[in-house]
Amino acid sequence: MALDDLGAGHTSLSYLTELRPDIVKLDRALISGLHENDRRVPLVSALIGYAHDLGIRVVAEGIETQGELSLMMTLGADYAQGYFLGRPAPEVAGLLPQAARFWGPS
Template sequence: MNSPVATSMILDIAFQPIVELASGRVYGYEALGRPRTSGGEALSIGVLLAQARAAGELLALDRALRRRALECIVRCPRDPQLRWFLNVDSRCADSPGYSPGYTRRVLAELGAPELQIVIELGEQDPLLDRERLAAMYPSYASQGFSIALDDFGAGHATLSRLVEVRPQFVKLDPALVHGVADDPMRASLLRAFAGFAAEAGIVLVAEGIEREEDLTFVLTAGIPLGQGYLLGRPAPLDRAA
């Protein structure tokens, strides 16, 4: 492929359920890019995003993935109370032509302005993301979207960033969640953070739940939402749990 956003590439989207742990009800879905070549060969989304950025096409790819996800959602109507978690690469803020409002425009074109959208923003570059996120978070919030801070507890997502951004949702990184039932230090940390989040009005999502033991711990710790293979694998929306 000469271009990371070549027309021969097919942008499939898989949806992974985010589950309300106390009831087992599906609270929402995260849209995950699953690109492939026209010949059916799977492509790594991480590698593809890196290639797109190097080629100056990151904004185009990011927007194409979001549009494709929204098209899938509109074609497969579900409970209007469901939240739809869409990833936005914070590095798009550096791209020529970047401007707020794209997601709202697509929703209007598709006739679905009422969809409950949660914008997931994470940090890829510790030196630049402070300024990027400082601009992106209020912009999305002003458009009526909920905001999720992704990958919290790993990489560069820090407590100071949490206080600055004040998102509605925080997604706990799988590195904190997987195996927590067997690790007293991580268990203490998650219990303490669950108490803080409840007091601050932040909804926690525990990512990477793959074991029954970890699911039991997360539930008893007071973390309301969970995501992971034990609760549901990514799948096309018409086959998603």
């Protein structure tokens, strides 16, 4: 199970302890334009640390620059997604046949 948009206004930290998801995705608003002197860095670092303390892996959403990716790696994010890493594709590629049948025209 994954919890999306952690750090967005409607997401509560209590969901982490109550739901115990496998993965939590940090909201892109926390990551967008993030740099080492940004006032959000301690918050992002604390969220990653808290998730890890609970055994939850962390995805940083909205990575659009090498700097954001490097900083998120330094802060300990387990995974990253965003335009810097790859654009959405018109077709799903690289899936095993048993999974690919669920993606595509019916």
